[in-house]
Amino acid sequence: MTPALDLTRREFLREAALLTVVASANALPTSQAQDMFVQTVLGPIPASKLGVTLVHEHVMCDFIGAAQTNRHRWEVEAVVKRMLPVLIQVKERGVTGFIDCTPAYIGRDPRVLKQLAQQTGLHIVTNTGYYGGADDKFVPKHAYSATPDQLADLWVEDVAHGIEDTGVKPGFIKIGIDEIKGSADRLSPIDEKLVRASARASRRTNLAVTCHTGGGPAGLTATKIFIEERADPARFIVAHSDGHGLPINRAVAALGAWVSFDGIGRQPLESHLKLVHVMTEKHASRLLLSQDSGWYWVGQQNGGEVRNFNYMIDVFLPALHNSGISEATIRKLMVENPANAFAIRFHR
């Protein structure tokens, strides 16, 4: 009987923690609720309607590289068919906001995301920007000769007129940076250019920037460059911070940027619980949680093995609640912080 009892208890905790979170999803201050919007692939919604949100996930990825990736490598219908049930599962668990972090040249396809948003009712958000992680394999050639302002122009153009021929507008900017081996706190010229371009585009559009960060010191340096460009640190999200260590996490939060623990489920449960406990002591309002999960893997049979998005709701949040984190704090991490991070002043 124990397993059944266990299941019931787990289900109860999940319900208890999550129902409160969902029920309070509209509890943002009214000034924000009135003025601030999140740009989804189906158009703008009030930030107060975003609800329980996963801030860093992937519907699809194509890792062949910037020189070779193109729309002919996948079929929209096949990707939608494969990913629809996976997204329905997470919607059924009370998640309503889904930030898709796949950038241009790694398989970002607004056509896919739009269909999935229509068919699931999820608020899916896509991005503009270039990814300089993974030794710059996904940086298009023209970025090397462009100035930071020219790159910012291209991304602002997406915000104004939509991505490619889709009419879908990005709701944030996604960039990526590596660390330089031997001098971890310095950025390569191209990566530094991407950070500066993202800061300038963010100043012009008010969009948030999610920065894939291949190392803590590089992430801290990127945050400082963002601020040096006079962009608002509250528009900068340091992704993959769960691998960066507490001193860096605290420094990033103290500068006013977001610390994103987006590898939930990829480390043992206990270690992530500990990380969240320590960060929420002083910096609960600077912390974001997600799983970096998914995706339809272009080039593999039927998208390969897709990791679902269920762990956060099924395992992590109940465990977090059970370990003494209050419902109010869980609501902050899953509802209020994502809305604050991705809310933009309305641009028509």
Ligand SMILES: [Zn+2]
């Ligand atoms: Zn990712």
